Amino acid sequence: MKKPIAWILDTTGYVTDEFQSHPDVYVVPLNIHFDAEEYIDDGVDLSNTQLYEKIKSAKEFPKTSQPSAGKFAELYEKLKDQYECAIAVHASAKMSGTIASSTAGAEMTGFKVYAVDSLALSYGLSGLIERGMLLAQQGKTAEEIAHRLEQETHDFRNYILIGNLSQLYKGGRMSGAQYYLGSLLKVKPIVQITAEGELQPIDKVRSHKKAIQYLIDLANQDHQEYGIERFQIMHANVHGEAESLKQEVLKIAPQAEILIGDLSSSLAVHAGEGTIALMWRKPAI
Structure with missing residues (x-):
């Protein structure tokens, strides 16, 4: 029997301790580029301490890039056998193309993903997922939750x-x-x-x-x-x-x-x- 909802966020959001240990939360990392070097924003490939040291010594300003549609598709392909659907909360589309990659990845796999533009960064994403989990406990459907989260972005x-x-x-x-x-x-x-x-x-x-x-x-x-x-x-x-x-x-x-x-x-x-x-x-x- 499939679980009802998988929860997705990208690493512009704040990954709380609860999220790290939650079996239904999945984090898709952005990439960080220093010239020809590429790192995954997962806290392991490049720690924050290492990041600040590299920034100080870098000749060129580092850049970030969104996860590819293929990266999301890889995740969604696995999840569609385990979950009925997913709710994905992403960085503001005005500042990142991550939500577009997430939506494209879902279309590639045929997995139902409700992608929510948080209109924010950092805890703006995390707080919406926490709110969504509470609404799920109250018996709301995934569609109802996604609609409610979109309304609450302005708060x-x-x-x-x-x-x-x-x-x-x-x-x-x-x-x-x-x-x-x-x-x-x-x-x-x-x-x-x-x-x-x-x-x-x-x-x-x-x-x-x-x-x-x-x-x-x-x-x-x-x-x-x-x-x-x-x-x-x-x-x-x-x-x-x-x-x-x-x-x-x-x-x-x-x-x-x-x-x-x-x-x-x-x-x-x-x-x-x-x-x-x-x-x-x-x-x-």
């Missing part, structure tokens, strides 16, 4: 403090003049993935301390208005700062459940070492 809030301007500059996401002025003035750019799934700057703050306070103020605003009690802090090799931010959030929401996690390698390549993000989801209605 995700994320505020990202970029930690390394030079990495944005190397990656072509900042002009030379912007990089020079930003470094000179010690500007801390804060960006957000919008409700449409696009990455856009929302503010520039003149000190790291003020930037952290900016994140806390936004969290407090939604805590007061919506009673938010679950937050996620994602970081790129700055665990101490993440712990410090957690303590500050607990000052405004003492009962809050706060998860701290590493940005995946495929995200850290673009965000840069030192990046820290504060995320949460508004309560589903």
Whole structure:
């Protein structure tokens, strides 16, 4: 007898400890390229520590690539004998072609896959899968779950403090003049993935301390208005700062459940070492 639902995510999402040990969760990794060298973003082929060291010494800016349709087809071919269908939650289509590869892989195998554009990255994917699992426990069908998750993508809030301007500059996401002025003035750019799934700057703050306070103020605003009690802090090799931010959030929401996690390698390549993000989801209605 087949199981009802397999859960799929790619490595732009945060792979929680629960996901790593869950028998029905499958993670499809992106690829990271340093010149002619290619690594799989699985935490084994290239650890985060190794990634940051390679970035510092690399002559060319590293790139990432989505999993191929063939890679997804290989997985789905195996799963179609074990499951009735799958729900796949992927990075925003505005920032990655992964969902297109996933859909193409499903078509190649004839396996029913409900592909959900998270309109997000990192915990934006993971939180939707957690939500989907809860809905499945409540007896919802896969089609109902996928539809509900698509509706709830707009409830995700994320505020990202970029930690390394030079990495944005190397990656072509900042002009030379912007990089020079930003470094000179010690500007801390804060960006957000919008409700449409696009990455856009929302503010520039003149000190790291003020930037952290900016994140806390936004969290407090939604805590007061919506009673938010679950937050996620994602970081790129700055665990101490993440712990410090957690303590500050607990000052405004003492009962809050706060998860701290590493940005995946495929995200850290673009965000840069030192990046820290504060995320949460508004309560589903």
